[in-house]
Structures are given as structure tokens and as C-alpha cells.
Amino acid sequence: MESPELQQRVAELIGQHYELLYRVSFRLTGSTADAEDLTQQTFLTAHQKLHQLRELESAKSWLLAILRHHFFRNRSRAARQSVPLDSLPEPSDSIDEPTVFDSEELQLALNELPEEFRFPLVLYYFHELSYQEIATQLDIPLGTVMSRLSRGKQHLRRRLIAEETTIQALIITPTSSLTR
Amino acid sequence: MTSFCPESDAVNCAVALERLDCVWIDPVPDEPLDADLSAAMEHVRQCSACWTTFEKRRECDARLAMIMQTILVPVGLREQLLARTAEMSVDLNINTDAILKTGNDLPVNGKPLVEKLGHREGTYEAALLRRRAWTITTAAAMLVFAASGSWLWHAMQGRPTSVQTLCELTPLTAEGLPIVQDLSQLPALPQSWPRIKGLKIIGVPCWFQPPGSKTAASWIPFELRQPKSKPIHGVLLTMLRENVLDPPSELMVQSALLKYAHRAGKPLSVAGWSEQGVVYLCFVNDEPAAIERLMKLTMPTAA
Structure with missing residues (x-):
């Protein structure tokens, strides 16, 4: 592929997917700088490997696969601050109360999860991949994905229950600022 | 909890709920489920305790998804x-x-x-x-x-804007619009939206001020993706009812469609309604059928 054509295709990919990739990166890494780095690494690799992308329709999952690769590679270098797998709760049959929480609290709860749990959970909540697709991408059994999703979600529910947040205004009630 | 369950049911409550935790699912699924999920769904339907938990988890999931995706992308x-x-x-x-x-x-x-x-x-x-x-x-x-x-926000007192002006001038891209820095300044989303499966905010909320008006509105890009249906991309414009010259009525699917036209060669459908003192205008780059589908889901009794 000629360079101008290659750059044009990369530019299209960036235009279509950079926001999603940045947001996923942010939720995975928990910091703006790391999310920018991860997004950039993803597109630089995509640039190099563009010849492998056969269908434009599959570009999103292809980019997410590259992002996943870099995420796990980067994290393996860093000291892990997440909780051990064993300390995550088993799925509970207790009734979870609806709650409110904000973006930062959600991020703190996400940061506590091991990467293996965080990645499928973030993709699940972004509605980008089904659990079958997550299993394929991570190359792990369906049952493992289901278990990780369930335990990860249980962790979020327990951590975020009944906390006041600013996002409450976004979802539940009109804000006073509108009445100014 | 198991005391609520039919004795013949092979799937227990914890297993059923764990299985359903992995899929975005409606109370009445609109697509065939695999055998395990079907059994889990059947169990949850027959078990009142499981159903209550399932419903609350869905509500919690919708909120989590909404917050999870609301991240400002750095300028530049x-x-x-x-x-x-x-x-x-x-x-x-x-x-x-x-x-x-x-x-x-x-x-x-x-x-x-x-x-x-x-x-x-x-x-x-x-x-x-x-x-x-x-x-x-x-x-x-x-x-x-x-x-x-x-x-923008402090300068926008007074002069009401007509719905027609908003319909004609609201941009469909965020280019040039100031970003909402404090999400708590945004008005509430329509009450039913957090519970609509497949509906999410896909960009950064912005402010939009119609030319010649001192009234700003919040501008929120969204996307609706549901199985077997064409995705819907659009923009939700929200504004205090008192700042709109001719606010639309409460939501009725039949009367919500305000305008159907073409902009830049593409079809544009606009629906509008009032809800708890806020006017909502929904812009979709598609035929009216698409926005009607969204309005049916938006009806308070639908989600």
C-alpha cells in the first residue's frame, strides 16, 4: 500500500475509533497519561499492521485486540496494585440495592480488580464485545469469561453501593444549574 | 430464596443469576438464547426473589454503563x-x-x-x-x-428560543461546540434512558447556543444498538422548558415527531417532548421510523 493511501486509511481509523479506544484505555489504566499512551501505542501498531486488516467492519475488534495486547504487556511491567483473584467475592445471591456513584469512585473500584477481570468488564460495559467475543479474543473458555464478569460485577456492586455522586443529577433529577 | 423456586428446576438461583450477569438481556428476550441462558432466564422468570435481584442488577448495570462511558477525551x-x-x-x-x-x-x-x-x-x-x-x-x-x-452558561439568561430554530440550527457534530466540563451542570436525561438496553452516550456532552439567542442547550451525542435492528446515531438536545418559546407536550409517540427533512443530503428526523420541566429534542440522521422506534423505548412505560 502506498504511503499516502496508508496514511489516509490510518487517519480514517483514528477518526472513527480514537474516542472509543481512549475511553476504554482510560478505564483500563485509570490515568489520562497512560490512556493516551495506550491509545497511541494501539494506533502506531495498527499503522504497522494495517495490511492484516482484511475487512473494515472488523476494524474495531481488531484495534481492541491490539489495545489488549499492549495493555497486558504494559501492565506486566508495572507493579500490580490490584487485589488477588482469591480475594474477590464469589457471586452472591443477596439483592443488590440500586445506587448512585460517580466516575472517580467507579474508577477506584475498577483499579482494584486484577487486569484479567478488568478487561472483560470494561468491554462488557462499553457494549463493544459480547461475552463470546471476549472469550475468543482472550482465548479463554466461555465459562471463565462468565465467571470473571460475574465476580467483577459483584465487586463493583459491593464497592459502589449507596454513595452520593454528581452523576445522580445526570441520571435522575434535573439540576439546579438549569434554573439559574 | 430457593423456597420461591419450582422444585423441578434444575438451575439454582446463584447459577441462574451468574449466567444472566454476562449478557445484556431484556425481560422478554428479542433473540434466541443458548440452552444455558434460556434455562437461567426461565428460572428467573419463575422465581420472584431472583426476578427482583435480576431487575435491580439490570438497573445498576445501566447506570454503571452510562458512567463508565462518560469520559472526556483530551482536546487535541x-x-x-x-x-x-x-x-x-x-x-x-x-x-x-x-x-x-x-x-x-x-x-x-x-x-x-x-x-x-x-x-x-x-x-x-x-x-x-x-x-x-x-x-x-x-x-x-x-x-x-x-x-x-x-x-456561555452565565450569559444565557432570558430570550426563549423556538423549537423550529432549534430544529433547523442544531449541529449534528460537536465541531466548535464548547465541552461540558462539569457533568453535574447537565440536566437529567429522559427518565427511561438509563434503562434502555443498547443506548449509550458515545461522545462528549457539549453546550450549544443557537445564533441570536442567549439560551444555551446541552448537546449530547448518543447511539442505540439493538439486535436485529439498524443502529441509531443521534443527538439529544436538552433545554429548560421555560427557555423554549413553544415547548412540545409530554411524550406521545404519535406526536413526538416534529420535523423530517434533509440536511447535507441525508435524512434528518427530529422528535421532541417535555418531561419534568425539561424539553428534549432528539435528532437522528435517518428516516422517521428510526426515531419512532427510539420514542417507543423512551415512553415511561416502555423501559
Whole structure:
């Protein structure tokens, strides 16, 4: 592929997917700088490997696969601050109360999860991949994905229950600022 | 909890709920489920305790998804990415064939990709300095945006805007619109939206001020993706009812469609309604059928 054509295709990919990739990166890494780095690494690799992308329709999952690769590679270098797998709760049959929480609290709860749990959970909540697709991408059994999703979600529910947040205004009630 | 369950049911409560935790699912599924999920769904339907938990988890999930996706993308990131990849196009010839084939720490011509890029620019420290400069520039730009957004908000007292003006002038892209820095300033979303499966905010909320008006509205891009249906992309405009000259009535699917026209050669459908003192205008680049589908889901009794 000629360079101008290659750059044009990369530019299209960036235009279509950079926001999603940045947001996923942010939720995975928990910091703006790391999310920018991860997004950039993803597109630089995509640039190099563009010849492998056969269908434009599959570009999103292809980019997410590259992002996943870099995420796990980067994290393996860093000291892990997440909780051990064993300390995550088993799925509970207790009734979870609806709650409110904000973006930062959600991020703190996400940061506590091991990467293996965080990645499928973030993709699940972004509605980008089904659990079958997550299993394929991570190359792990369906049952493992289901278990990780369930335990990860249980962790979020327990951590975020009944906390006041600013996002409450976004979802539940009109804000006073509108009445100014 | 199991006392509520039919004795013949082979799936217990915990297993059923765990299985259903993995899928976005409606009370009445609109697509065939595999055998395990079907059994789990059947169990939950027959078990009142499970059903209550299932419903509350769905509500919690909808909120989590909404908050999870609400992240401001740094100003200038797109341009930065374009610049970096353009630089690569010129003369960088890194062999990354091994990447994606293994999960190991992959070298690129003997060095990690990031390190290699750092070398290309001189030193890694130089790259760091450049990034810091970019960060400072971005922060300054964000401050300018924050100031302009705040100014917009405080300057928007008075003069009501007509629905027709909003229909005709509301942009369908965020280009040039000030970003909402403080999400708590946004009005409430329609009550049913957090519970609609497949509906999410896909961009950054902005402020939109119609020309000639002193009234700003919040501008929120969204996307609806549901099985077997064409995705719907659009913009939700929200404004205090008192700031709209001719506010539409409460939501009725039949009367919600306000306008159908073409803009830039594409069909544009607009629906509008009032809800708890807020006017909502929904813009979709599609035929009216698409927006009617969304309005049916938006009806308070639908979600």
C-alpha cells in the first residue's frame, strides 16, 4: 500500500475509533497519561499492521485486540496494585440495592480488580464485545469469561453501593444549574 | 430464596443469576438464547426473589454503563495521533510482525516499540519533555474551554428560543461546540434512558447556543444498538422548558415527531417532548421510523 493511501486509511481509523479506544484505555489504566499512551501505542501498531486488516467492519475488534495486547504487556511491567483473584467475592445471591456513584469512585473500584477481570468488564460495559467475543479474543473458555464478569460485577456492586455522586443529577433529577 | 423456586428446576438461583450477569438481556428476550441462558432466564422468570435481584442488577448495570462511558477525551488527541502516525509513514520502518502473535514482551528490532520511537526522536527524555509540553498546552486549552463554557452558561439568561430554530440550527457534530466540563451542570436525561438496553452516550456532552439567542442547550451525542435492528446515531438536545418559546407536550409517540427533512443530503428526523420541566429534542440522521422506534423505548412505560 502506498504511503499516502496508508496514511489516509490510518487517519480514517483514528477518526472513527480514537474516542472509543481512549475511553476504554482510560478505564483500563485509570490515568489520562497512560490512556493516551495506550491509545497511541494501539494506533502506531495498527499503522504497522494495517495490511492484516482484511475487512473494515472488523476494524474495531481488531484495534481492541491490539489495545489488549499492549495493555497486558504494559501492565506486566508495572507493579500490580490490584487485589488477588482469591480475594474477590464469589457471586452472591443477596439483592443488590440500586445506587448512585460517580466516575472517580467507579474508577477506584475498577483499579482494584486484577487486569484479567478488568478487561472483560470494561468491554462488557462499553457494549463493544459480547461475552463470546471476549472469550475468543482472550482465548479463554466461555465459562471463565462468565465467571470473571460475574465476580467483577459483584465487586463493583459491593464497592459502589449507596454513595452520593454528581452523576445522580445526570441520571435522575434535573439540576439546579438549569434554573439559574 | 430457593423456597420461591419450582422444585423441578434444575438451575439454582446463584447459577441462574451468574449466567444472566454476562449478557445484556431484556425481560422478554428479542433473540434466541443458548440452552444455558434460556434455562437461567426461565428460572428467573419463575422465581420472584431472583426476578427482583435480576431487575435491580439490570438497573445498576445501566447506570454503571452510562458512567463508565462518560469520559472526556483530551482536546487535541486526534491531531496528536494523526501527527504521530504520519511521522511513522515518512521513514520509520519497524518490523512488528511478532506483535499480536504472542503474549510475550515483544521486541521491535530488538527494542520495545515505545523505546524505539523514543530513539527516533532523539532521546526518550526529549519525548517526555514534548509530551509534558503537549499536556500543558492541552490543560491551557481546557481552561479556555472551561472559561468559555462557563461564560456561555452565565450569559444565557432570558430570550426563549423556538423549537423550529432549534430544529433547523442544531449541529449534528460537536465541531466548535464548547465541552461540558462539569457533568453535574447537565440536566437529567429522559427518565427511561438509563434503562434502555443498547443506548449509550458515545461522545462528549457539549453546550450549544443557537445564533441570536442567549439560551444555551446541552448537546449530547448518543447511539442505540439493538439486535436485529439498524443502529441509531443521534443527538439529544436538552433545554429548560421555560427557555423554549413553544415547548412540545409530554411524550406521545404519535406526536413526538416534529420535523423530517434533509440536511447535507441525508435524512434528518427530529422528535421532541417535555418531561419534568425539561424539553428534549432528539435528532437522528435517518428516516422517521428510526426515531419512532427510539420514542417507543423512551415512553415511561416502555423501559
